[in-house]
Amino acid sequence: MLQRLKYGLQRFMMGRNGSDTLGWVALVLGMVFVLLASVPRLAWMSGLAFLCLAYSIFRMYSRNVAKRREENLRFTGLFRRLKARLTDRQHRYFACPQCGQTVRVPRGKGMIKIRCPKCRTQFEKKS
Secondary structure (H helix, E strand, C coil): CHHHHHHHHHHHHCCCCCCCHHHHHHHHHHHHHHHHHCCHHHCCHHHHHHHHHHHHHHHHHCCCHHHHHHHHHHHHHHHHHHHHHHHCCCEEEEECCCCCCEEEEECCCCEEEEECCCCCCEEEEEC
16 A cells, blocks of 8 residues: 555656755745744744745646756855855955956955956955
């Protein structure tokens, strides 16, 4: 009986996205919003919780695997860059005033002239 149920569920999920990093983050965020919605002044967060949980379920059962994979790759790349930036103690990051390109420079060098690798604009910042 349980084997039939297991195989039936496997057949149902065949060709579907299943769980991935973005889906799990949406699920956990939805649960956090559910807990916060229990506070009387934060009852409006139940709507956000519903949206996060619905998005997680949508991602899990979606048959457009290529699109969901692309979304997940963009999310994990953004998350990885953010984590690297927060844990990097040897460099400072600045945005070019002309084009917005992020430039990484070593810390502790004082006032330095930075040249943007994209548009070649020079600007001074304290590292």
